[in-house]
Amino acid sequence: MVRRAWRIMRGWRWPGVLSRILAAVVGGYALGALVAIACALLLPFARSEAVITGMMLSFAAYAGAVLWAFAARSAWRAWAGLLLPALLLAAASWVGRPA
Amino acid sequence: MKQGFRQCMAWLHTWAGLIPGWILFAVFLTGTASYYRGEISAWMRPDLRFEGSAPEATTLAVRELQRIAPDAVSWLIGVPTAADPLIRLYWRPKQERRFRDAILDPATGRVAERGESKGGEFFYRFHFELHLPPIWGRWIVGACAMAMLVAILSGVITHRRIFADFFTFRPGKAAGRSWLDAHNALAVLALPYHLVITYTGLITLMTMYMPWGVQLAYKGNQQAFLAEALAFTAPPRPAGQPAPLTDMAPLLATALERWPEAGVRRISVQWPGDANATIILSRGDGPELAIRRRELVFAGSSGELRDATGRDAPAVLTAGTALRLHFGRFEGPVLRGLFLLSGLAGTAMVGTGLVLWAAKRAPKGAARRGFGLRLVEALNMGTVFGLPLAMLGFFWANRLLPAALPLRAEWEIRVFFALWLLAYLHAALRPGRRGWAEQAGVAALLGLLLPVLNLLTTHHHLGVTLPAGDWLLAGMDLGLAGFGLAFALAALKLWRAPQRAAVPLGRMRAEGA
Numbered sequence: 001m002v003r004r005a006w007r008i009m010r011g012w013r014w015p016g017v018l019s020r021i022l023a024a025v026v027g028g029y030a031l032g033a034l035v036a037i038a039c040a041l042l043l044p045f046a047r048s049e050a051v052i053t054g055m056m057l058s059f060a061a062y063a064g065a066v067l068w069a070f071a072a073r074s075a076w077r078a079w080a081g082l083l084l085p086a087l088l089l090a091a092a093s094w095v096g097r098p099a
Numbered sequence: 100m101k102q103g104f105r106q107c108m109a110w111l112h113t114w115a116g117l118i119p120g121w122i123l124f125a126v127f128l129t130g131t132a133s134y135y136r137g138e139i140s141a142w143m144r145p146d147l148r149f150e151g152s153a154p155e156a157t158t159l160a161v162r163e164l165q166r167i168a169p170d171a172v173s174w175l176i177g178v179p180t181a182a183d184p185l186i187r188l189y190w191r192p193k194q195e196r197r198f199r200d201a202i203l204d205p206a207t208g209r210v211a212e213r214g215e216s217k218g219g220e221f222f223y224r225f226h227f228e229l230h231l232p233p234i235w236g237r238w239i240v241g242a243c244a245m246a247m248l249v250a251i252l253s254g255v256i257t258h259r260r261i262f263a264d265f266f267t268f269r270p271g272k273a274a275g276r277s278w279l280d281a282h283n284a285l286a287v288l289a290l291p292y293h294l295v296i297t298y299t300g301l302i303t304l305m306t307m308y309m310p311w312g313v314q315l316a317y318k319g320n321q322q323a324f325l326a327e328a329l330a331f332t333a334p335p336r337p338a339g340q341p342a343p344l345t346d347m348a349p350l351l352a353t354a355l356e357r358w359p360e361a362g363v364r365r366i367s368v369q370w371p372g373d374a375n376a377t378i379i380l381s382r383g384d385g386p387e388l389a390i391r392r393r394e395l396v397f398a399g400s401s402g403e404l405r406d407a408t409g410r411d412a413p414a415v416l417t418a419g420t421a422l423r424l425h426f427g428r429f430e431g432p433v434l435r436g437l438f439l440l441s442g443l444a445g446t447a448m449v450g451t452g453l454v455l456w457a458a459k460r461a462p463k464g465a466a467r468r469g470f471g472l473r474l475v476e477a478l479n480m481g482t483v484f485g486l487p488l489a490m491l492g493f494f495w496a497n498r499l500l501p502a503a504l505p506l507r508a509e510w511e512i513r514v515f516f517a518l519w520l521l522a523y524l525h526a527a528l529r530p531g532r533r534g535w536a537e538q539a540g541v542a543a544l545l546g547l548l549l550p551v552l553n554l555l556t557t558h559h560h561l562g563v564t565l566p567a568g569d570w571l572l573a574g575m576d577l578g579l580a581g582f583g584l585a586f587a588l589a590a591l592k593l594w595r596a597p598q599r600a601a602v603p604l605g606r607m608r609a610e611g612a
Contacts, residue, residue, distance in 0.1 A: 033311045040312030045414070048328035051312040052414040055305040056421070059248065059298060066249045067256075070111045071104055097315075 016075040024069035027082040032062035034089040042096045105257055112253040116452050117475070119243035121482045122229070124449045126240055128486055130226040130296075131442030134427050134435060135575075136219030137183025142575040143218040143497045145559040148184040149205045153363055154351045156186050159208055160366075161347055164188060167210060169372050176366040180383070184571070185218075213502040216511055221493070227304070230512070241308050247297045254286060278455040285448040292441040293448065299425035302418060329392055330410045334369040334377035342374035345402035353404065354380045354395050361385035361393075374400055382409075384428050389419035450483040477526040484538035485522025487582065491545035492518040494579060498556045532593055539590035546583020550576045 039054025040047075065082055072078035116123075132139065141148055149156055160176040168174065168190040175198065177187030186203035188210065204211040217224075228236030268280045286293065301308065306321065317324045325331055347366070354363050364383035370376045376399025384390060393409035427438040457476045462468060468476075496514035500507055526534055553576060554560040564573040 033309060036309045036312045037315050040316040046327075046412065047316050048324060049412050049414040051316050051324060052328060052418055054312045055309045056302055056414070056418060058309045059245070059301045059305075062245060063248045063252055066115075066245075067108070067111070067252060070107050070253075093315075 019075040020069050020072075020078050023075070023078045023082055024066040027079065027086075028062045028065035028069065031065045031082055031086050031089075032058035034086050034093070035061040038089045038093045041093045041098065105259070108253040108256040112250055112257050113456065115246045115253065116250040116449075117456050119246040120449055120453045120456075121478050122239065122243045123247055124446060124453065124482050125229070125486055126226055126243065127442065127446040127449055128490070129222040130300075131439060131446060132222040132490065133219065133226050134438050134442060136223045137180070137185075138219070138571055138575055139222065140216075140218030140220060141184050141571055142494075143216040144185060144202060144211070144214060145557060145572060146206070146214070147186075147202050147204055147211055149179045149186050149203075150184065151205070153178050153355070154348050156205075157347050157351060157366060159205060160186055160188055160203055161344070163203055163209060164190060164368075164371070165344070168192060171371060172369070174366075174368040174371055176368075178363055178366065178383075180362075180364070182571075215507040216497055217508045218497075221512060221515075222490070227300075230516075237304055237307060241301065241304060244297055244300050248294075248301070251286075251290075251293055251297060255290070258283065258287075278451055278458050282448060282451040282455050285444050285451060289441045289444040289448075293445050295424055296442075296445065299421040302421040303425055305418075328410070328412075328415055330408045331394070332396065332406055332408065334379070334396070335375045337370040337373040338375040340374040341372050342376065342400040344368070344371055344376060344399050345378070345397075347378070350378060350380060350395070350397050350402055354382075357395070357407075358382050358385070358393070368399060371399065376400060377405075378402075384423070384430075386430075388423055389416045390423045390426070390428075391416070391419055450479075453479045453483065473530065476530055477523065480526035480530075480534055480538060481519070481523035484535060484542060484586075485519055485526065487586070488522055488538055488542040488545065489515050489519035491542055491549070491579065491582070494549055495545060495552065498552050532596075536590050536593035539586045539593060543583050543587035543590050546579050546581075546586060549579050549583065 036051075036054035036058040039057060040051040043050035043053060045053065068081050069078045072081055156179055157176060161174075164171070164174045164176070171190040171192050173191050175187075175189035177183075177185070177189070179186050186205065187200065188203055189198040189200045191198045201210040203209070224230070227240050229239060230236070231239070268277075268284055270277050270280075306313065306324075310319075310321075313319065313321055313324045317327075322333065326333070351363060362383040363380045365381040367379045367381070368376060369379070378397040378399050380395045380397070382391070382393035391409060391411065393407070395404060396406040396408065397404055427435060429435055429438070453475070457472060457479055460472050493511060493515040496511045500510055500514075504510060522538060525538065528534075529537060550561050554562065559569075559572050561573055561576050563569075564576070
């Protein structure tokens with residue numbers, strides 16, 4: 001099965017795979033960080049509680065992002081699927097930031 | 100598309116598992132050893148075990164710290180427990196950035212000078228710092244833990260027959276198939292453990308890995324964050340006036356009254372010789388699931404209770420639960436034994452995964468192996484058998500190095516790394532079954548003969564510890580010999596079994612991973 005998968009991946013060509021790896025490692029971390037920030041700024045908890053909640057959830061978001069980066073049909077979709085929630089989280093954090 | 104998705108996940112599982120795999124194996128194995136770090140330390144310094152009460156230990160510790168470090172910026176005393184029976188002293192002299200540490204000899208009341216050893220602390224630090232500068236080690240281990248999390252999730256997705264494979268083991272089948280079964284069984288058997296231990300491992304260092312919430316919500320002020328999260332207060336600045344330190348015994352009595360079950364695990368003193376000295380008693384582990392950080396803060400000169408810190412807010416308790424699950428600091432021997440077995444299952448899961456990768460790609464018959472495959476095979480042997488061999492060698496070094504050797508603790512570590520390096524060299528020079536058998540044989544000898552070495556070099560051998568019912572030291576000896584026995588069985592099996600022509604897995608109907 002892995003061998004068959006390997007053949008399919010070779011069909012993706014290396015630039016695509018490298019782009020996905022970059023999306024997974026860097027984009028995934030960025031998304032995790034934005035989840036941590038959005039929780040810290042937006043959750044209606046005490047400030048420290050919101051920060052801790054965000055930190056704990058960020059790794060789940062990171063892992064989910066990595067899976068997505070390799071599951072998406074193309075490298076472009078992988079990036080788009082990470083950028084969209086990242087922009088939403090960033091915008092929400094900016095709008096809802098404490099004065 | 101569904102089939103394609105599963106294949107992508109199989110690819111991800113293969114590479115997210117292989118590339119950090121050797122580090123993950125070492126992190127898993129040293130982490131598993133760390134469940135018994137107190138016992139390992141006690142085994143390595145058997146003459147220094149303290150069996151008295153916490154107040155007695157504290158009195159001894161304070162007296163000695165007052166002698167060796169009266170002007171230190173801070174003191175830290177590790178109060179002994181049944182599972183970690185050494186009195187640990189840490190102090191930070193002025194103009195130094197790092198703490199110095201020593202173990203108190205309860206017989207003399209002085210810092211132990213001979214037989215210096217890092218003990219279980221070495222495996223514990225290696226588990227998350229890899230003996231590198233802490234920043235580097237922690238980030239590398241964090242990245243590997245993240246890859247582990249991805250490998251677990253993608254492995255579960257890949258694994259279509261997760262329930263059926265739990266009961267499937269086809270030993271002695273073609274190369275690859277038995278390894279696949281073993282890998283699946285070990286992974287599924289302890290899947291909740293693997294998932295929880297990986298995620299909670301990330302949580303232990305989350306303020307380092309994900310500092311962005313603190314950066315924005317607290318403008319990067321980590322102290323302010325901790326103060327708010329755990330209701331800590333910063334101790335006062337030194338007054339510059341000398342003043343004697345109050346007697347600790349009544350303070351400990353106050354703490355033990357509050358925490359009758361958990362007790363006091365750590366005592367820290369800020370500016371011990373100063374009029375503004377602060378004494379902080381930290382609570383030990385209670386019977387509850389979460390680690391709840393609690394401190395009693397006393398004025399150092401008057402002994403007046405200033406503050407009781409710690410909060411039970413939901414997120415703090417959740418994080419505390421995660422930490423407790425990761426550290427596995429539970430009282431009962433059965434629960435700790437289960438953690439040990441799960442940790443070994445995790446180690447073996449990573450190990451079988453690594454071996455499986457190579458077994459699947461091994462060419463048939465005498466065909467030439469590529470460089471990549473040979474490299475992976477050598478790294479596999481030197482890690483999967485070489486690391487436990489080196490760890491057992493660390494125990495040998497502890498007994499064989501002269502007690503008065505300068506930098507003795509450092510030499511123990513050098514022996515460990517030298518043995519590990521030798522294992523990699525040996526793996527490169529003796530690839531294949533014979534090499535594995537030889538390394539298993541050496542590990543078996545190191546493990547099985549350890550009780551004998553103990554008999555020859557100490558008064559704490561099985562002939563003494565077993566009749567006395569001293570299960571801490573006897574358990575260490577028997578457990579380590581047990582690992583030796585396991586390696587002996589592995590060596591015999593590897594030595595006897597003939598070289599079988601490997602059937603490449605691609606020929607079989609693909610199942611599972």
